[in-house]
Structures are given as C-alpha cells and as structure tokens.
Amino acid sequence: MKVIVDAMGGDNAPKSNVQGALNAVKEYGVDVALVGDGEAILECLKSLVVDNLPKGLEVVHASEAVTMEDDPATAFRHKKDSSLTVGLNLLNDGVGDAFVSAGSTGALLSAATLMTKRVKGIRRAALAPVVPTGNGGAVLIDCGANAECTPEYLLQFAFMGSYYARKVLGRNEPKVGLLNIGTEPTKGTKLQKETYLLLQEANDAGRLHFAGNVEAREAVEGAVDVIVADGYSGNIFLKTVEGAGKFLGRQMKGMFKKNLLTKLAAVLVKDGIREFKALMDADAVGGTALMGISKPVIKAHGSSNATAIQNAIRQGFTLAQSGLIDDITANVGYMCLEREKMLDESGEKL
C-alpha cells in the first residue's frame, strides 16, 4: 500500500507534510511518495535530523506548486510539473493507491475530476468529512464542492455516504438523514422535497437505510450516521459546528482562567479538557474524502500540521483498502435517474 502525498500543498508545507509522511511510514508501515520540490523536501528531512531516506519513503521531484493565486479550474493544466499534477498522474498510473493534498480544495477537485475522473455514472464529486457528533461522528456529504445540486446528486451522495459510513467508519446499516428544516416530507425547498421521495424509494427497495429528514440540531446530537446535504447547506452546517466548537472552547478556557481556584479546577479535569478539545480537533480527523472520484483522493485541510497530514495518509490507505470505490462502481445503476441515464447513454452533455 503506497500513499502519494502532495508535499507542497497547505499553509505549513513542505515541513508538516514531510514530518507527517515520516510519522505515517513509521507508525503505519505504509509506503509514502512525497511529491514536490526535491531540494526543499530533503532540506526538511535534514532539519528533522533524518540523513537518509527511511525505508518506505520516496521523493518524486516536481518543479512547480499550485498556489492560491492560480485559477483552481485550470491550475493542474497550466502547471503540468506541479506537485498536484505529478501526484495525480502517479495515482492514475497505479504507482500509488491514494493521493493526499492539503492544497487548494478547488484545484484538487478540478484536477481529480478531470485527470482521475469520476466513477462512470456519478454526476459530481462531493466532499465528505466526518463531523464530530454525539454518536461519535457522522459523514457529511456534500460540504461545499457543489453549491447547487439536483435531487439526483443528493441521491448519489446518500449512497456514497452510506457506503463510507459502513466501510470506513464500520457502522452497520448506517442511518442516512436528509438535512432539513423539519422532519415532515413536505419541509424544505423543492430540492429536499424531491430528494426525500428518491431516498424513500431507495429505502423501500432495501438499498440504503433512509431515516427521513434530520434537523441540524438532531444531526449534531448524533441522530444519523450520514448527513446528506447540498454543498451550500452542508458547508453552513460544517462551519457552524466548527465555529460553535471554537467559540465554546474559548468560553471554557476563560472560565478556567479567572483565578487561582479555577486554575486548580482546570488541573483536576485536565483529562476531560483534553477530550473536549480532541472532539473539535480538525487535525485528529485528518482529511476529507473526495467521494465519487474513481480512485482514493483525500483533501487534508489547509492549515494541516504533521498530525493532520499523518491522519490524512491513514485515511487514504484505509479508503483504498476498504473496497468502497468498487461498491460505488458496482451499484451506480441504482443511483442514476432513468431520464438522466438515457441522456448519458445518448452521449448528451449532463
């Protein structure tokens, strides 16, 4: 199992990426190919007091790097020798089993969609992070790749999210909820009303376990394993959870910092505080799978430190081992609406 890592993507690249890769090689026994400016990577290794490339770690030189200034839609094409383009080419050529990047989400999405391609029949790739919830985390799909969606996209997200919850999170018969503003089937916009019917149909055919509409409050509290949303609402949900976690974490910090007695209290519950922090820690989650792409691609968040990169690498090989993409490929027929399937077969652009 080999994971290809974009050494140049992210705010702390290449240092955190190199350190994360080193840790992953050591701790998981996985092979890692670091793609990027060879000299800079070796420099990082040296600063980490690693004189020789450890077994399992290789460096693939790429002379360019995609930056936030590049147009996300075309960056991979204009910078053919970027760590992004070179890395995805390695993935496509079968040199590695998964690709991890902490660089621009838009550039990674465009490059993965156009270079590695989606599974045939899947209309859009979706971002599917695991968000902290009362039931130990839920897959949120989509959370920002597609601001505007059709009911069919959401049907596909539901299937892909359900497979992910089963294969990667180990949830048996994962409960799929449609993010909505009420539980009744008539709630929400046209999109949710139409999607509800499709998901109910899939449920009745025994293809996934649709738990109905789920309100945001119940979703956070852990009512379902998969939260299906268009990218706009999913992003609002995700960022609100993150914001609330930060805001309340800061409030808690203030509460313990008031005086000597409250500082003593902090010492007494220090394990609890650590758990509380870990709950909201994006670094522990690692990255976000790009669901619907025909090979495992993981987006690590932009501010990834070494731990986050290491966890994203773990997520990459877990996804590769899980057989998840085979599941999607085998069942894609159930995720395509007849009308659009026919359009697809007639070669018309969708």
Place this chain on the structure above:
Amino acid sequence: MKVIVDAMGGDNAPKSNVQGALNAVKEYGVDVALVGDGEAILECLKSLVVDNLPKGLEVVHASEAVTMEDDPATAFRHKKDSSLTVGLNLLNDGVGDAFVSAGSTGALLSAATLMTKRVKGIRRAALAPVVPTGNGGAVLIDCGANAECTPEYLLQFAFMGSYYARKVLGRNEPKVGLLNIGTEPTKGTKLQKETYLLLQEANDAGRLHFAGNVEAREAVEGAVDVIVADGYSGNIFLKTVEGAGKFLGRQMKGMFKKNLLTKLAAVLVKDGIREFKALMDADAVGGTALMGISKPVIKAHGSSNATAIQNAIRQGFTLAQSGLIDDITANVGYMCLEREKMLDESGEKL
C-alpha cells in the same frame, strides 16, 4: 404600554404563560392582557396563590385554542375565538402594543401576515432571533419562515435586521453579513451572488453597512451584527448552533461528573458553568421577532417556561418602544426593486 399574551400557546401553557405574565407585570411595570380560557387562567393564578388579579394584569376570555393538529395556514380563520385570533384582533384594534405567542410558528406567521398584515412593500415576514455569538449575539434573519427566497427578500431582511440590531440591540452602525460558503462575491448559489450586488449597492448608497459574505464559522465567532440568510440556510445555522451547544454542554457535564476530584472542580468553577449554560439558554433570549409585520409580534419558543415568556414580553414592549417598525415603513422604498415596485403599484399579485 400593554403586551397581549396568548395564554394557550406553547408546551407549558397556560401555567408558564400566566406565571411569566405575572413576573413581567411585577418586574417591568408593564401591563399584560392574558388571552385564553378564562377559567383555566384563573385556576393557574389560584395555584400560584394569587387570589385577585394584580394591577396591570387583565384576562380576556377566548374559548378556543390553536393546536399543532390545526392547519397552520387557516387555523386563525377556522378558530375565530382562539386565543391567537382574539389576541391579534386586540393588537389590530390598538388595545395592546405588542403580541406574544408560544404557539405554532406557522399558525402565528399566517395569522399575523393575513390579519395584522405586513408593512406595505415588505414581501415576506421573517423570523429574526438573536443567536449567541462571540460578539454578544447577532440578529439572524430569516431562520425558517421562508425556505425559498428571492434576492429582494434578502435585501429586505438585511435592512430590517440592521434596524433591529441598532434599535433593539443598541449596536451602532451594525455590520451586516450575507451567510455564505466563502467571502468572495462569486461564492454561493445564484441567490447569494445576486443578493451580494444588491447589498453592495445599499452599502455604497450609505443605507446600511454591508460587511460582505460571512462564513458560518466567523458568524458564530461574532464577525457581524446581522446574519442575512434564506430561511432554509438560516434554520440550518440556528439549529446547528443550538445542537452544538447542547452536545458540548453535555460533554462538559460528563467531564465534571467523573469522580470526586472532578466534582470538586465543578464547584470551583460553578459561576463559569452558569455563564456557559446561560450563553446557550434559549429561555434567556425570550422570543423571535416576526420582522416585516406592521405591528410588534413575538414568537416565544414552544417549550417556553415562565422565564422565557417573561423575556418574550420584555422583547415585545422593547420592540414597540423602539420605533423600529416606523423605520422600516419610512425606508421601505429603498428595499424594493424597481420591477417589483411597479408590479406592486399596478396591483398585480406578487
């Protein structure tokens, strides 16, 4: 100043409503008219060991009550002697200055829209709660009254929210943010892109202070005073904040309950814990203003206890005193798009 209170609305009616009204009369020196089943209200007063109606409190009998089983759109019409319909008639007749109900949101919205009417030119009434944020709370408008919106609705929400933040929350030059999935003007769906331009225009004309798009994380952390959203996304935002607060509150509780030492820690920071809880306490906020209605109407949440009802009454007379609705009426011309203004004048249905 007199506030009319629906004594029969809400999960804890009439008891909490009566108790809340009593408290408001005592603590704020405001008059309250309790509308509902006269016998049941007097029974409640008796159980609260109040033998005579205190000065400032009156009871108006209404023989019916709107329930969750009634069709929200027509309940006020089918139950002409309901506390909802009778209460709004009193408001319309000038017997009171504001109306408070903890009953069905849908029924209240329909009744207020059709009986009390919107300010002329305002297309839709919106729910505008104050949500807990890092800057001491922000007005979220809309949070569920209108799942599908036009750019013009959002422009109107922005103005009304801005006036509310200034007149009721006392924010000087309130910062208005458009809830979105990125800060660039091109982010989001068609709705956000078009609304951005309208808000920018209003900003450039010096009519409100548009701070641009705001991501959900920054909104929770307190970047703006007014969060403008369509009812669907606004509801997702609000319920996620509530859910995260509950979830993290429970985590914190668990952290203090582990053993004797952690229980000691809880005693040491008990003031801080109380503040933390208060931050997320819906009862302390009271209710949600129905912005755009031509008279002050407050929706208290369904599970309101006496404190929540009392706070909603305070909110009712604060809103009535603020002159906010006059501001909306005087400036509604700036909130209407030309095309739709013309349609309005031609008498065509909007």
